[in-house]
Amino acid sequence: MTGKTVGGPKILLVDDDKIVVEALTDLFKRILPAVSIVDSATSGVEALELFASNADQYALVLLDMSLEGMQGPEVCRRMRLMDCSTPILGMTSFSLNRYRVPLAAAGAQGLVGKGDETQLEQAVSRVLSGCFLPGFETPMAAYARLKCDARAESTLTNTQETIMNLCANEYLTDGEIAERLGISIATVRKHMQNIVKRLNCRTQRQAIITWLKHGNER
Structure with missing residues (x-):
């Protein structure tokens, strides 16, 4: 035992x-x-x-x-x-x-x-x-x-990683992320569009799941 x-x-x-x-x-x-x-x-x-x-x-x-x-x-x-x-x-x-x-x-x-x-x-x-x-x-x-499987983490910039962590791990909205980072909501959404493309996903939801599955840590 x-x-x-x-x-x-x-x-x-x-x-x-x-x-x-x-x-x-x-x-x-x-x-x-x-x-x-x-x-x-x-x-x-x-x-x-x-x-x-x-x-x-x-x-x-x-x-x-x-x-x-x-x-x-x-x-x-x-x-x-x-x-x-x-x-x-x-x-x-x-x-x-x-x-x-x-x-x-x-x-x-x-x-x-x-x-x-x-x-x-x-x-x-x-x-x-x-x-x-x-x-x-x-x-x-x-x-x-x-x-x-940490491939997803290495494909994102530091800002994109931060946005994904705030979205996937803290469940913040685009507006809350914009306020936290001191950027506009439009900028957050543009980053998210690029993240979806970089992770070879079709939707933001799919990108979040991919990010979580791939172990988003350095």
């Missing part, structure tokens, strides 16, 4: 609402008593620090999508690039469709709603058993994809 399972599976819980952290901790004691939430983080930065030090101890990362600052899919992507075995299960209070595509691209093993205890229990049990939810990959497959 490894540190991940000695004394029962250990979970890293990431949610920026401390009340939710406490509620989920109590919930797991009731519905999955063999599972222990051994660490919790309320920000993406804190979660990454814990994961970098203790990934070999976690049987699962339970990761909220709508974190302050660094969003859940980006936290997931960075975790997956660190580790090829620990499963990551996303959770959200919003529609699953809002995060399914970017989270799958970021290397997670599933996504579940926070509001349904039964679905949460089933999803956690399934991922802990070594399975993954429909539309997602195994940790190893996701790790290999993110590590080996």
Whole structure:
């Protein structure tokens, strides 16, 4: 047995609402008593620090999508690039469709709603058993994809990379990106048109998916 399972599976819980952290901790004691939430983080930065030090101890990362600052899919992507075995299960209070595509691209093993205890229990049990939810990959497959395919990143200029990160990872609109960078909305849209061409895509949505899949990091 490894540190991940000695004394029962250990979970890293990431949610920026401390009340939710406490509620989920109590919930797991009731519905999955063999599972222990051994660490919790309320920000993406804190979660990454814990994961970098203790990934070999976690049987699962339970990761909220709508974190302050660094969003859940980006936290997931960075975790997956660190580790090829620990499963990551996303959770959200919003529609699953809002995060399914970017989270799958970021290397997670599933996504579940926070509001349904039964679905949460089933999803956690399934991922802990070594399975993954429909539309997602195994940790190893996701790790290999993110590590080996960084072609998209190298084709963009620094400004274009910044715009793609703001769009794909922080979900900013053209107007919000323009305000953040101090440029016009028309300039942002022109950059996006060039990005779509450079990534050999037909639409902005396809370009965002391609960018996420190819691991947008230096």
